[in-house]
Amino acid sequence: MLANYKTVKQSGSHEIVIQKSRFISHFKRTPTEQEALDFIQEIKKNHWNATHNCSAYLIGETDHIQKANDDGEPSGTAGVPMLEVLKKRGLKDTTVVVTRYFGGIKLGAGGLIRAYGGSVSEGLNQIGMVNRTLCYTMATAIDYTWLGKIENEIRQSSYPLKEITYADSVTVHVFVQSDQINAYKDWITELTNGQAETTQGKSVYLETDA
Secondary structure: OOOEEEEEOOOEEEEEEEOOEEEEEEEEEOOOHHHHHHHHHHHHHHOOOOOEEEEEEEEOOOOOEEEEEOOOOOOOOOHHHHHHHHHHOOEOOEEEEEEEEOOOOOOHHHHHHHHHHHHHHHHHHHHOEEEEEEEEEEEEEEOHHHHHHHHHHHHOOOOOEEEEEEOOOEEEEEEEEHHHHHHHHHHHHHHOOOOOEEEEEEEEEEEEEO
């Protein structure tokens, strides 16, 4: 699992008009190629009467799956420019489909490349992107007498607080990046004079706006 990567914030669409042609960019987070293919087919079904439904996607930690489809536009004028925008933005596990409704004015090869690339770029600006950071949930059990101090210290630290649970002792749950686990444990031990018990939980990706 990657420690950190960027992808689209959410699924969504954005439309621009160029020389009377409508270009609608559709985005979705797709961890697998099958999900990418299913999304492409869904858009094609919803926009069956469009002139073109061009697509591009990047899948995998090392982008080992990269596909681009011009869907009837001149070769290299749609899918590849779309894919290049995804790559330049550093996105992973992302699929985009650009639906074109022809407006009667031909754009030429250069115009098409700019139109499809621009559609994806503007669409990403509207839909948004996120950084996903791999973290582990760390559960720190402490005596109630330590709660005020520890909660205050954590809220002022770089470790996001998940929740606090109460039982015979109080347990503070925080998110810690994989390369900071030992530092977190040492920090808690120092704060509590060794009177805390910290256990490592499941891994989870935290998302922040890119």
